[in-house]
Amino acid sequence: MENFVVSARKYRPSDFNSVVGQQHITTTLKNAIKNNHLAQAFLFCGPRGVGKTTCARILAKTINCQHRTSDFEACNQCDSCLAFNNNASFNVHELDAASNNSVDDIRNLVEQVRYAPQQGLYKVYIIDEVHMLSNAAFNAFLKTLEEPPKYAIFILATTEKHKVIPTILSRCQIFDFNRILINDIALHLKYIAEQEKIDAEDEALRLIATKADGALRDALSMFDLIVTYSSGNRLTYLETISNLHILDYDYYFKVVDSLLAGSISNVLLIFDEILKKGFDGNNFIVGLSEHLRDLMVCKDPATVDLIQVSESARDRYLMQSQQASVSFLLSALNICNQCDIQYKASKNQRLHVELALMKMSKLPQALTLAALAQEDSKKKG
Ligand SMILES: Nc1ncnc2c1ncn2[C@@H]1O[C@H](COP(=O)(O)OP(=O)(O)OP(=O)(O)O)[C@@H](O)[C@H]1O
Ligand SMILES: [Mg+2]
Ligand SMILES: [Zn+2]
Incomplete structure (x- = not known):
């Protein structure tokens, strides 16, 4: 050997x-x-x-x-x-x-x-x-x-x-010396994958690059580990998230869809599934904030480049950001932020996150009502 x-x-x-x-x-x-x-x-x-x-x-x-x-x-x-x-x-x-x-x-x-x-x-x-x-x-x-x-x-x-x-x-x-940009790390990993004849999905490489937090050596060790763990010449997004114990971003899309639809039950069920997979409530809330932030920067063509995701994921972000209003995103970010800050002090952490999710699912309705009331008072005034 x-x-x-x-x-x-x-x-x-x-x-x-x-x-x-x-x-x-x-x-x-x-x-x-x-x-x-x-x-x-x-x-x-x-x-x-x-x-x-x-x-x-x-x-x-x-x-x-x-x-x-x-x-x-x-x-x-x-x-x-x-x-x-x-x-x-x-x-x-x-x-x-x-x-x-x-x-x-x-x-x-x-x-x-x-x-x-x-x-x-x-x-x-x-x-x-x-x-x-x-x-x-x-x-x-x-x-x-x-x-x-x-x-x-x-x-x-x-x-x-x-x-x-x-x-x-x-x-x-x-x-x-600089921390190395996610993009540069991802490109370097891509180069190595090509040299090693490993068929790697862009999203997997990008995820490793993100997780490495600027350190190229860390990125390379993670890369090696996941390649060894998987069959050897393939590197998929799904294998990468399970290996690095990262929550699939698909969940965040689903959560936001349910929030926008005002469905408390859906959102609670998804959160339950996430907890059952062994993820921590605090990490989930932080991840959700990051997701909302990404949707927010997609709202304006000037800031769209601030999201650091692969090309294919980018379209998905753009689509979801079209569906959410700026007021919704801002208020939801606020609720997440509060939830994160108070998380450690909370006695029932699961309920604490659930409460935040419930509040967020009520946002679309509340915002519509507020807008109606404003129009109404304009007409009267
Ligand atoms: N800027 C870079 N370009 C290409 N490869 C890099 C770069 N930085 C790190 N690496 C990779 O990571 C490995 C370790 O890098 P290096 O030993 O230079 O890090 P370091 O900055 O000295 O870290 P430490 O502070 O831990 O000593 C290198 O062998 C190389 O494969
Ligand atoms: Mg060194
Ligand atoms: Zn020489």
């Missing part, structure tokens, strides 16, 4: 151009290489799984590459690049500060920095989770960071910039 390599490793970008969603950083780094204007200390900040370590390694590889391309990318063919790609290069040192945070660890590193590289131009030191270094370790590091030998480059990475002491911050060029 072939060894299974997780997608996050298999598809780690090998040059700047293939890094997703961090153009502001990759372009700046490439320009610095082009103009020979490279800083010696960098701080890469940002949420987990968005490409900090990846970019640090690409930078290390690119500046040591013997035949950089005309686009200032690593060639991925020379001895140095090959050594990097096989994790065998002597010119890159990675220190995980989460587990090596003592003064001694840093002293070791500082000691190594004194030796010039045997091959290649630069020695690159990547210190991950740098905010975990002890104070004493930080202090032992400061002097080297301030006056490193010219062949040494430091790339510090952290998910918690606010915990990095100012003396370090002021000595580094700081790069803030």
